Amino acid sequence: MNEVLRRQTNPANPPAHDRVYRGLRLQVMHGELTPGQALTLRGIGKQYGVSMTPAREALRRLTAEGALTLSASGRVTTPELNNDRIEELAQIRSLLEPELASRALRRAHLALIDRMESINDANARAIHLQDPVEYIRTNLEFHRTLYLRAQSPAMLGLLETVWLQLGPTMRALYTRLRRTTAPPHHRLILEALRAGDDAALRLALRTDVTQGLRHLQV
Amino acid sequence: MNEVLRRQTNPANPPAHDRVYRGLRLQVMHGELTPGQALTLRGIGKQYGVSMTPAREALRRLTAEGALTLSASGRVTTPELNNDRIEELAQIRSLLEPELASRALRRAHLALIDRMESINDANARAIHLQDPVEYIRTNLEFHRTLYLRAQSPAMLGLLETVWLQLGPTMRALYTRLRRTTAPPHHRLILEALRAGDDAALRLALRTDVTQGLRHLQV
DNA sequence: TCCCCGAATTTGTGATCACGCTGACGTATG
DNA sequence: CATACGTCAGCGTGATCACAAATTCGGGGA
Known part of the structure; x- marks a missing residue:
């Protein structure tokens, strides 16, 4: 009967990079992280149980929004505002x-x-x-x-x-x-x-x- | 004599994902892409001579800035504004x-x-x-x-x-x-x-x- | 002539790995 | 005792691969 099969996509199965992004976003916006705090790909990956790849995408997205600061060497930290x-x-x-x-x-x-x-x-x-x-x-x-x-x-x-x-x-x-x-x-x-x-x-x-x-x- | 050796980092060797990002950003901002145009990771990778990984980061960054739209299935297109x-x-x-x-x-x-x-x-x-x-x-x-x-x-x-x-x-x-x-x-x-x-x-x-x-x- | 369905191709996702640079610690030197 | 240097663990970067979902396109039926 033309069943609308939505397997993994829509219902409640967000990609890993999106879960990581949302989690970190809330942490930043709510001030759970102190200014200047450093974040590492491997550390975040471990924290969320994913590999470096989704962690990297989440960090890239957050730095693009200004939520995080990217140092010249690629290190990611929370911003320290003057x-x-x-x-x-x-x-x-x-x-x-x-x-x-x-x-x-x-x-x-x-x-x-x-x-x-x-x-x-x-x-x-x-x-x-x-x-x-x-x-x-x-x-x-x-x-x-x-x-x-x-x-x-x-x-x-x-x-x-x-x-x-x-x-x-x-x-x-x-x-x-x-x-x-x-x-x-x-x-x-x-x-x-x-x-x-x-x-x-x-x-x-x-x-x-x-x-x-x-x-x-x- | 204490030569300042700056190998790859500073001088003019931006990471691949950054080159891709900047290139696409100009294309979008200057209107070189038509609304609704689809972009693929492999296509962009080929265009810039890089693998999928830097291409993905550039796209993620641009979608975070609103320059590109991410469909529910993960496809990336230029936005069609109402x-x-x-x-x-x-x-x-x-x-x-x-x-x-x-x-x-x-x-x-x-x-x-x-x-x-x-x-x-x-x-x-x-x-x-x-x-x-x-x-x-x-x-x-x-x-x-x-x-x-x-x-x-x-x-x-x-x-x-x-x-x-x-x-x-x-x-x-x-x-x-x-x-x-x-x-x-x-x-x-x-x-x-x-x-x-x-x-x-x-x-x-x-x-x-x-x-x-x-x-x-x- | 139109619609629907299934196979094949194309796509994004995520894990893993090698490489080279960064930054901090410990040691040796003044 | 202070300072400079060399070492090394840890870091980001980028390539590659396997996999599953999605899109596309063709053929067959109504």
Whole structure:
């Protein structure tokens, strides 16, 4: 009866290089790796139970996205950002994120705002528990949940590469200043969303982004 | 006498995967490949005289940058953009490029403007000769020459990935409408630069970008 | 004339290996 | 005791191969 046979391709059998890529990507974005940390092909291969070939492809992909840095000799490390670069990346965030938020505003119904609120609660819990990785994860998820509504996949993709570049450094920030209170601007974002106030939303995003990264300056 | 022996590493001996990457990148960005064109590992390997391994790395890197599309079965092709995606990429350009131009404005001295003018002349010649690849190349070089002065490598890097995604489509545009006159806004850009007028410069960039891509809509 | 199915070819994937360079440690020298 | 040098384990690079999935194209049936 014309059965649609999908053997290995579609269902849940991603190639090895893709598994490795996704795993490392999360580790980088969530700040599980410290800045300047070196990664080796054989080490990653062993960690994921694959050979050097898929590990190499995953690393090549991540360096192409700026998540990792390639030294002149081919060594791969997590990036160590200087102040200029941090500031530039923060400015890119403050350029893209208000735009994405504004685009999402029209499509942001109540269920979305509620979901963001619960993510924000998880974020506050992570702060209370002093869990840096969980803090970064929920913080990014808060933002991404909103931006997904913007229906602008290319712009969101660009933004994620910026997040990726900031990942290790953000973790270093967190452990340095050990914040004990939730980011204050998330509430402003939620209020602007509920009020449907575009200008306030853009402003709240801009301050949330720049404020959070201002403390990163060495 | 302590001769500095640099054998293979530094001087001018880039790895094979890097040569392949750079070659393909230029082909894509300059529109030498038509949208939807398929690329094979063995074919590229043969074209560049290398094995599948470096070819695979180059393709992986380019797909990570959005220059190429990866099908579900692992086949690699140049992207075929729909109208929504074209419009989104154009909006990203009109977000980033005025910002980069504005940052470059302070540092744009006369020699830079002269150089841009001569690139613009080459652009006009390419139009007269009906040379699509050269037209796209000089057009991008005109913009990049300005943006390099912005001293914002991350933002320029992001923009280049956008250019990369538009490459094959821009070529298709060119052959469809066969423009015979130079883009009018390049003159406005040069005038704004000379006048040091930030607002006019931003506006000129925005219209140049959106105007050029408006005709792309199917 | 059109559609469907199966064989053959082509494709991406991943493992393995040899090679040459890199970077760090330990030793010898001042 | 500090410094320079030589050694060596470990690294990335690239070629090759086996394998399985996918695409293509032809022939046969409706």
